[in-house]
Amino acid sequence: MTLVWCLLALVLGPFVGALIMGADRKVTARIQGRKGPPLLQPAYDVVKLLQKSPIALNRVQIFYAWLHLAFLLMTIVLLVMGSDLLLVLFAHAFAAIALVLGGMCVRSPYSRIGSQRKIMQIIAYEPTLILVVVGIYFCCGSFRAADVLALKTPLLAQLPLVFLAYLAAVAIKLDKSPFDVATSHHAHQELIKGVTLEYSGPYLAIIEVAHFYEVFLLFGIIVAFWATNPLAGIALASFSFFLQTVVDNACARLTSLWMVRFMWTVPLLLALSNLAWFYA
């Protein structure tokens, strides 16, 4: 049964991720008073990239792109199998590290600065993600993801501030303004393209597909915050998605140092004060 769920997540994941990203571009366009591209535009982009001629600077670069995808798949499989959340967190961090190494192994300065800023992003959001896992441990009494689904009350009722902190971390993972310092989606460029600068054609498609999986994963975790009622969970994820898009359009890009300062104060304190409740 677990195997079926794993296969389902791996097959449907990129489609759900692509649809969410397409909706993101559509909503962004509507906020800006434009018509916007079709909903399936991210899927069209990947199909286009697969048809372009492959150009790579070295073989290691391609290896790291595959490694990035592989670790994300591993993260999703571990989560669906209901295994240890700390292991899920480590696999997820390794996926980001693979992207950093991929950007570092070429001699382009833009790519390298993008990688360094990606490291800053990891430093910024990783403590928050660890506190999310700790919060889930306080609620369930174990680190196993399977126990989250067995809860009688939704996680959100006990971890509202941790959830807000998690939303900030998701904004960084999705490269949303004001946190899009390492690379950026849509048309607003940063460092030309940052970490993915030296990837082109099919190799960029690998990273795009990995990003679909990541979007699926991050919004899937938001649904898990209201796992007792999946419909409410999806409503929560939709609301979070809309909030991310509005903040993305309302904010300007800020510096990577500001991002670390912000993440280590506001979301971290929110999450810590939420955890303090459990001792009160």
Added chain:
Amino acid sequence: MSIGKSPWVVHFNCNSCNGCDIELVACLTPHYDLERFGVLHVGNPKHADILVVTGAVNHRNARVLKNVYLQVPDPKVVVALGVCTSSGGVFAGCYNILGGIDKVIPVDLFIPGCPPRPEAMIDGFVRAVGLLEAKRRGEPVSAPGKPVQVFTPPPVAAPEGA
């Protein structure tokens, strides 16, 4: 699925006066919204499908232009935007000007004008997408003897009372 559903455009300013560049960016504004065709304005030639060049090429930037052209992965389409890019324009014959960019790289589509109107650019991009799909299918689009496509912008109607 076709390759023409997401034409990503990289824009290279080859010594232009900025008139064409401003008009090109105007195509992305809410009024024209080129993104509804999937067009993204990327800054990286390695991610691009359509290379849009503005301005007349000179001795100093010919090498750069050639370099940017080679970085765009195949299949690719080169669009010469504006009259300077097409023939040198008012700068033709200057001591430092080589002429249109077709002296340096193969051009698929010329959109003349000073600057071309955004409608002309959008029409040009739609034709460029057609060329991109033809190149993907392996059809010759700029064989010797076959004229490259030139899109002439429609005359602009005079405002009322002028």
